[in-house]
Amino acid sequence: MRKRGQKFLVGSLVFGVLALSACGANEGKSGENQGKQVGDSKTVNVMETSAVPSVNPITADNGASFKVVNQVFEGLYRLDKKGKPELALAEKEPTVKNDGKTFIFDIRKDANWSDGSPVTAADFEFAWKKVVDPKTAAAYGPQMEEIVKNATQILKGELPPSELGIKALGKKRVQIDLENPVPIFKELLTTGTFFPQKEAQLKKEGNRYGTNSDTLLSNGPFILKNWDSTSQTFDYVKNPKYWDKKNVKADKIHVTVVKDTNAALNLYNTGKLDRVELDGDFVKQFENDKEFHKMTTGRSVYMKMNQGKDGIKTDLANLNIRRGLAMAIDKAGLVDTLLANDSKSLDGDVPGGIMFSPENGKDFREINGPLLTYDKDEAKTYFEKGLKELGKTELTLTLTAGDTSLIKKQTEFIQNQLESNLPGLTVKLKNVPTQVSFKADVTQDFELLLGGWGGDYQDPLTYLNLFLTGSPGNHTGFSNKKYDELVLGAKGKLANDLNKRFDALLEAEKILLKDNATLIPLYQGGRAYLEKSTLKDYIAYPIGTENYKWMYKK
Numbered sequence: 001m002r003k004r005g006q007k008f009l010v011g012s013l014v015f016g017v018l019a020l021s022a023c024g025a026n027e028g029k030s031g032e033n034q035g036k037q038v039g040d041s042k043t044v045n046v047m048e049t050s051a052v053p054s055v056n057p058i059t060a061d062n063g064a065s066f067k068v069v070n071q072v073f074e075g076l077y078r079l080d081k082k083g084k085p086e087l088a089l090a091e092k093e094p095t096v097k098n099d100g101k102t103f104i105f106d107i108r109k110d111a112n113w114s115d116g117s118p119v120t121a122a123d124f125e126f127a128w129k130k131v132v133d134p135k136t137a138a139a140y141g142p143q144m145e146e147i148v149k150n151a152t153q154i155l156k157g158e159l160p161p162s163e164l165g166i167k168a169l170g171k172k173r174v175q176i177d178l179e180n181p182v183p184i185f186k187e188l189l190t191t192g193t194f195f196p197q198k199e200a201q202l203k204k205e206g207n208r209y210g211t212n213s214d215t216l217l218s219n220g221p222f223i224l225k226n227w228d229s230t231s232q233t234f235d236y237v238k239n240p241k242y243w244d245k246k247n248v249k250a251d252k253i254h255v256t257v258v259k260d261t262n263a264a265l266n267l268y269n270t271g272k273l274d275r276v277e278l279d280g281d282f283v284k285q286f287e288n289d290k291e292f293h294k295m296t297t298g299r300s301v302y303m304k305m306n307q308g309k310d311g312i313k314t315d316l317a318n319l320n321i322r323r324g325l326a327m328a329i330d331k332a333g334l335v336d337t338l339l340a341n342d343s344k345s346l347d348g349d350v351p352g353g354i355m356f357s358p359e360n361g362k363d364f365r366e367i368n369g370p371l372l373t374y375d376k377d378e379a380k381t382y383f384e385k386g387l388k389e390l391g392k393t394e395l396t397l398t399l400t401a402g403d404t405s406l407i408k409k410q411t412e413f414i415q416n417q418l419e420s421n422l423p424g425l426t427v428k429l430k431n432v433p434t435q436v437s438f439k440a441d442v443t444q445d446f447e448l449l450l451g452g453w454g455g456d457y458q459d460p461l462t463y464l465n466l467f468l469t470g471s472p473g474n475h476t477g478f479s480n481k482k483y484d485e486l487v488l489g490a491k492g493k494l495a496n497d498l499n500k501r502f503d504a505l506l507e508a509e510k511i512l513l514k515d516n517a518t519l520i521p522l523y524q525g526g527r528a529y530l531e532k533s534t535l536k537d538y539i540a541y542p543i544g545t546e547n548y549k550w551m552y553k554k
Contacts, residue, residue: 044253044535044553045274047264049404050434051257053229056210057192058130058202061139061472062438063454067545068227069192071236071253074220076105076124077189081550083458083541085186089119089196089219089243091172100181101149107172110243113198114218121168123196129161130202131193139472140193142465143456146491147188149177180495187457190544221248221549229435232257236548249537249552259404265530274535274553278528279406283340291530294342298542299525300351300463301343301452303399303414305518307477309444315390316397316447317477322517324383325448326372328421329414335523338413339406342526347373349509350460351524354543358498364460368506371513372521376421383422394424400440401450403431411450444475452525455543460505461490462543467512478518483511 052064057073060066078088087093089111094103111119131138132154144151149165165177178185188194198217205215212228221242227234236253239245256273258264261282268276278286286292305325307317316322331345344352347370355364387393401411408431415427427448432440440446453473455462464487466473469480486508494501512518531538537550 042553044250044551045256045267045272046253046538046548047256047258047267047273047276049257049259049277050402051230051232052227052234053435053438054210055213055216055224055227057195058127058136058197059138059210060192061442062434063545064434066192068224069195070220070545071222071548072216072218072220072224072239073192073195075189075191075195076107077186078549079190079541079544079547081537081539081547083544085190088190098177101178103176103178103185104169105174105176107174108243109172111219112241112243113201114223114239114241116241117198118171119196119219120171121174122171123198124174125166125168126199127195127197128166129164130197132164133161138193142468142471143188143191143193146179146488147182147185149179152179180492182491182495183498184457184459184461187459191456218242221245222253244549248549250548253548253551261405268530274532275538276530278341278530280338280340280409283528286530287528289530291532292528293531294526294528296342296344296353296542297454297525297527298351298354298458299452299454300346300349301450301522301525302346302349303520303522304441304446304449304451304476305520306444306447306449306475309477313477314447315392315395318386318389319517320382320386320389321395322386323372324379324381324386324422325418326513326517326520327375327379327382329417329520329522330374330376331522332374333417334410334413335526338409339523339526341528343523344526345374346521346524347371348521349512349519350463350505354455354458355460355502355505357502359502364502364506368509371510372517379421380423383425387424392424394426396426396428397447398428398430399448399450400430400432400437400446402437403433407431407450414450441475444477448520454525454545458543460509461487464505464508464512465491467518476518478512478516480511480516483508486511 050064052068053062054065055068057069060069074088076088076090077085080086089107091106091108094105096103107119107121113119130136132141132144132151134157141155145155146152150159150163153159154161154164167175169175201217202209209215213224216224218239221239222236223239225235225237233256238248238251242248261279264276267273305316305322306314308314335343335345348365348368350364352363352365356362357367399411401407411429411431415429418425418427441449453463467478468487469484486504490501490504494504534554536552536554539547539550
């Protein structure tokens with residue numbers, strides 16, 4: 001039985017490892033050839049920076065997995081080319097009752113699984129109840145907390161999953177009951193946690209489901225082929241049973257896992273990749289190229305500090321040590337020199353340009369201002385005070401991170417900054433494959449961990465929700481009653497008072513960082529990339545995972 005304090009991994013845009021293939025912006029050229037059928041069946045070639053651990057929407061816990069989920073599955077809504085929710089499996093907008101707390105959806109009559117069987121209301125009911133079942137230990141189960149009726153009590157083990165606020169009213173009609181009206185409900189329904197699943201298929205495959213492409217049934221634009229959790233290449237093939245197949249232009253998308261930028265560039269230059277991510281010196285080398293592009297995303301990149309678990313505290317439970325670490329890194333140097341990809345230094349958890357005050361239109365980030373800034377003198381003072389409180393003269397910490405070429409450069413920069421600015425500190429680097437970093441996060445088996453969050457929907461809640469007591473994304477040892485009240489209030493009882501809700505989220509972020517230095521904020525992610533002029537409608541968003549539905553090669 002899952003208690004609120006139990007922890008499971010979460011990571012829509014990869015927690016525990018910085019996966020650069022996650023969130024971007026709407027980079028597709030959506031105006032060109034829009035709505036036309038393109039008869040070119042040439043394969044589109046794209047890259048990932050890490051292998052994909054699993055592809056099960058119910059238990060997915062990282063950005064690499066959710067990116068695949070978004071291509072092979074679909075929910076009631078899907079983000080359009082501009083990042084706005086549009087009808088997908090829902091035939092029309094829902095009937096809304098009970099003062100905005102009850103939604104009745106009709107599912108498209110032509111919505112089918114890849115085996116030809118219909119997508120039904122029962123598929124939604126089964127999947128959602130599976131997500132919140134404590135036995136499932138789904139990383140994203142708390143996404144429904146304080147939103148779908150009874151989800152909170154079910155996750156705590158106080159009610160059975162059968163009491164969740166969702167029920168099939170017929171083969172193609174489903175009713176959803178909420179705890180309170182939710183202003184971001186449509187956006188939530190575009191995310192994998194709220195997708196349907198066919199019960200018979202999951203029972204047939206058991207624990208094998210989502211571990212290789214042969215175990216999956218798809219209801220989205222593509223079918224996954226030639227994939228398992230260790231695959232360095234795999235394919236998306238157009239789904240002939242997809243309801244909107246006429247607007248899926250690519251017959252096949254071939255994916256190659258490439259961790260090194262040099263290697264990726266070689267593939268791009270030899271025509272084996274149609275798009276490649278760049279960083280640092282590569283940005284400067286190609287910034288005048290006609291195929292070069294860059295932009296800022298909604299990705300928040302930071303280091304997590306493990307304060308301890310199960311009642312056993314670490315040296316990082318000392319607030320002055322955490323403040324010293326958080327203020328000792330020259331973020332501007334990191335983004336301007338090392339990344340050079342339109343990333344921006346960040347002194348908070350919520351990045352800029354995500355949500356604006358309903359009262360005056362000001363940016364959340366601008367209102368809350370810098371919460372943990374670079375100041376090496378003040379950092380040294382805090383660190384020395386912390387060492388004295390611990391009765392130590394020196395401290396050794398290990399930084400765990402992914403093993404791509406760019407991440408290795410970042411960890412080396414961070415190591416140099418911390419050791420140079422904090423005398424007595426030694427930082428050891430532990431660069432490991434993605435799956436190993438995921439495991440270190442979910443088990444809280446780290447001291448410092450480089451990670452980040454790209455968000456699932458355009459609201460500060462998608463960042464702050466992670467650090468609730470017992471949240472699957474926490475894994476820091478941070479727990480604060482006032483913080484929980486504010487964030488849960490923003491999910492629930494404050495939903496109808498947008499000004500109070502906004503103020504609650506502002507205050508929560510201050511508690512998280514200014515008062516408790518829970519994270520070491522680093523930067524708001526950017527993306528620099530080369531893209532072939534023949535590649536059309538590669539759609540990515542500042543918030544949310546890429547959408548390959550309309551992509552094709554001219």
